[in-house]
Amino acid sequence: MQxxxxxxxxxxxxxxxxxxxxxxxxxxxEAEFNFLKEKVQTTDxxxxxxxxxxxxxxxxxxxxxxxxxKPVSSYKLTRKGRKxxxxxxxxxxxxxxxx
Numbered sequence: 464m465q466x467x468x469x470x471x472x473x474x475x476x477x478x479x480x481x482x483x484x485x486x487x488x489x490x491x492x493e494a495e496f497n498f499l500k501e502k503v504q505t506t507d508x509x510x511x512x513x514x515x516x517x518x519x520x521x522x523x524x525x526x527x528x529x530x531x532x533k534p535v536s537s538y539k540l541t542r543k544g545r546k547x548x549x550x551x552x553x554x555x556x557x558x559x560x561x562x
Contacts, residue, residue, distance in 0.1 A: 472558075475520055476551045480505055480513045485540070485548045488523065493539035514538060522547055 476485055483503045500510050517523040522544030526537045
């Protein structure tokens with residue numbers, strides 16, 4: 464159990480909602496806010512707060528535009544976000560790997 468060090472996990476990603484957001488975005492080029500809300504199964508406010516934290520960390524980029532008169536926000540992982548997620552998964556796998 465030499466590789467078991469939970470402190471190596473990225474606390475920003477380790478949150479249940481943020482982990483779900485990152486897990487969805489890693490499989491897509493980008494996703495609209497409502498799509499993420501449906502996949503993550505959370506409220507507008509909760510999703511918005513978690514997306515803001517990921518954006519502030521540079522893990523997620525947002526594009527805001529109007530479709531007709533309706534505002535639409537789309538999110539995608541940045542290069543930094545993708546690398547952070549890959550590192551998170553690698554470290555988690557190292558923790559649970561059996562000798």
